[in-house]
Amino acid sequence: MHNSSFVSHLEGAIDGAALTPRIVHTTHKHRPILVRYDLDAVNLALNPRMLRDRPQTMWRYRELLPIDDDDAIVSLGETVTPLIHCPCLGARLGAPNLYIKDESRLPTGSFKSRGMAVAVSMAKQLGLTALAAPSAGNAGGALAAYAARANIPCFLFMPALTPAVNRAEALLHGANVFLVDGLINDCGRLVRDAADALGWFDMSTLKEPYRIEGKKTMGLELAEQLHWNLPDAILYPTGGGTGLIAMAKAFNELERLRWLTSPTRPRFYACQSSTCKPIVNAFLNGDRFAKPPDNPHTIAAGLCVPSAIGDFLILDAIRQSRGKALAAQESRIPEWMALASRTEGLSLCPESAVCVGALQLALASGDIRPDDRIVIFNTAAAQKYIETIPADIPVIDHNAPLDWPSLVNKST
Numbered sequence: 001m002h003n004s005s006f007v008s009h010l011e012g013a014i015d016g017a018a019l020t021p022r023i024v025h026t027t028h029k030h031r032p033i034l035v036r037y038d039l040d041a042v043n044l045a046l047n048p049r050m051l052r053d054r055p056q057t058m059w060r061y062r063e064l065l066p067i068d069d070d071d072a073i074v075s076l077g078e079t080v081t082p083l084i085h086c087p088c089l090g091a092r093l094g095a096p097n098l099y100i101k102d103e104s105r106l107p108t109g110s111f112k113s114r115g116m117a118v119a120v121s122m123a124k125q126l127g128l129t130a131l132a133a134p135s136a137g138n139a140g141g142a143l144a145a146y147a148a149r150a151n152i153p154c155f156l157f158m159p160a161l162t163p164a165v166n167r168a169e170a171l172l173h174g175a176n177v178f179l180v181d182g183l184i185n186d187c188g189r190l191v192r193d194a195a196d197a198l199g200w201f202d203m204s205t206l207k208e209p210y211r212i213e214g215k216k217t218m219g220l221e222l223a224e225q226l227h228w229n230l231p232d233a234i235l236y237p238t239g240g241g242t243g244l245i246a247m248a249k250a251f252n253e254l255e256r257l258r259w260l261t262s263p264t265r266p267r268f269y270a271c272q273s274s275t276c277k278p279i280v281n282a283f284l285n286g287d288r289f290a291k292p293p294d295n296p297h298t299i300a301a302g303l304c305v306p307s308a309i310g311d312f313l314i315l316d317a318i319r320q321s322r323g324k325a326l327a328a329q330e331s332r333i334p335e336w337m338a339l340a341s342r343t344e345g346l347s348l349c350p351e352s353a354v355c356v357g358a359l360q361l362a363l364a365s366g367d368i369r370p371d372d373r374i375v376i377f378n379t380a381a382a383q384k385y386i387e388t389i390p391a392d393i394p395v396i397d398h399n400a401p402l403d404w405p406s407l408v409n410k411s412t
Contacts, residue, residue, distance in 0.1 A: 006045070008038040009063035010209055013168035013313055022068070024126050024201070025209055032206040032310050034249065035213055036065050039256050050257055051224060056216040058081040058114055065118060066213050070087040072125035078117050078195050083375070084227045088343040090374075092357070094363055097373045099231070101222060103380065110349075110380035111218065111243060112142035118214030119203060120146035125333055126402065128152065132200035134187030136162050137301040140177075141169035143203055148173045152279070156199055157187035163301055184298065185307050187315045203238035206310045209250045212246045217315050219250030222375065223260065230262040232372035235358055237307035237351035237379055238270035238279055238325070241314035248317035266375075267323035269368075270314060271358040275330040278306060279314055283325035288312045298330055299388050324367055328357025336389055347382035371410060 012028035021023060025033050046063045058078040067073055083101045085138060085223040092254035103111035120143070123131060131147050132155040133139065140156045147154035154175040159182060170177050175359065178189045188204050195202050223230060230251065236244045244296040248268065254260050272280050276298045282290035292306040308314065318325055328336075337354035340346050348356070355376045362368040382389065394407065 005066050006037045006039075006042050006063055007066050009033055009036050010034065011036050013310075017168060021066075024128070024196050026202060026207055027309070028324050030309075032212070032313065035146070035209050037064060037253065039253060040288060043257055044145065044214070047270035048224070048228065052201075058214070058221070061217055061220045065126060065218065066210060066218070067118070067121050069125065072121050074121045074124055074146050075117055076113065076145065076149060077111055078106055080221055081105045083222065084344070084346065086340075086344045087259040087347070089340055089356075092343060093338065093359055094370050094372050095359065095368070095372070096127070096219045097371065099373070100340075100344070100348075100361075100373045100378050101218070101375055102346060102378045103218070104349070104382075106346065108138065108142040108145050109141065109384055110138035111377070112138045113146075113212030113217065114214040114217055115139075116142040116146040116214065119208060119210040120150050120152070122208075122210040123152060123201060123203075124150050128201045130155065130200045130292055131200070132156070132191045132195060133192055133203040134158070135166070135170075135258050136184045136187075137166045137373070139165050139205070141173070141176070144170040144173035147175065153169055153334055155191075157190050158280070159187060159304075160185055161301075162353040163387055166301070169384075184305055185292075205242055206245075209298065211224065212242050212249065215243045215246035216250040216253075218243060218377065219247035220254070222247075223254055224325075228254070228259050228261045230260065230266050231375045232266060233264045233269060233323070233362075233368050233374045234354040235269045235271055235362075235376045237300070237303060237354055237377070238272055238314060238375065238400050239303045239351070240308050241270065241279065241310050243377065243379065244268055244270055245310055245313045245319055246271055248321070268318050268321040269358060269362060269369075270318055270325040270353075271304050271355045272325065272327050273330045273354055274327045275299055276304050276306065277327040278308070279311065280327045281313055282311065283318060284336055288315055298350075299385075300352045300354055301385075302349075303354065324362070326358040326361050328361065332357055334390060336380060337388065338390075341382070348378050349380040350385055350388050352376060352378040
């Protein structure tokens, strides 16, 4: 039983200001806040060998998470997700050492389970009584599920074009759901406008310090699965960018703990759609902050984030890793989803299918070498995006004579 965490302080990401832990925080100077740990104390309490006997859940890294008391943990059984070698897809792309880390195995079908498990646990520990967030996809369903588990009321504002499964998932878990005729940023403004008057706490991406800590476990797991020898390249679908920022934080902490055996750190490739690519534009222009694009849209709902509060953290992580931000062609997303499914049996969500296209670009340019060890993160289950999956299935009249060769040719 843990009765305290190893948190030393919180830190303003924009200026490094030290902030008091264990009280309610949102942002600092309108930018994200990061959790810092006493890593010397962590090293005395935990080492890699000790992890071998722990349950296969994200909570195995308990000393590197911010919850003080185990009784505050809100969990739905966040399992360690598999890292799967994909030789057939890799052969098609020219990258034999390609792996996919499949986050769709988590309780709500996406990596958002990690962040919300920790964020809602901290909300419970801090005594928050109502949670609210904007969501264009899986974050809303995850928040609804964990808020239900914690018995905390939840309010969600979703763009009207949010995929039907995400809307239904949030409703099923008892959230108060509102559809907004606008983008995710418009939803976020509505949450901010009502938060103080109605007593809601804003759980928007990077508007509180703790979702990033849950998503950090993606990087911790990946390192452990590879025996602390990190890959050469990580391709990550980037909307709000919390996952990429979180993995960079995880690798920084592991390096300070001296657990890593890698001579170098992975190159981060932030992957966006050609129709919504603010991070790509900022990277190419040499900017530290991104500008919202005109008419942002994409079938990969999680990537439709025109203005990310953590944009500078994403860009810093990319540049420090010697990686890049890449935009893949929007119209080819269904093609890449199908390619992964048909070659490996893995159902990539549209956001992660963008990474397949980005990998093709990086291989063609020489930024990623064919012999590199490459990891793509599949951040959600494709089944949650029924609007993006072709359903042109032939119908058979069982009473009519069948031309079997013609019928089979049509279905292949």
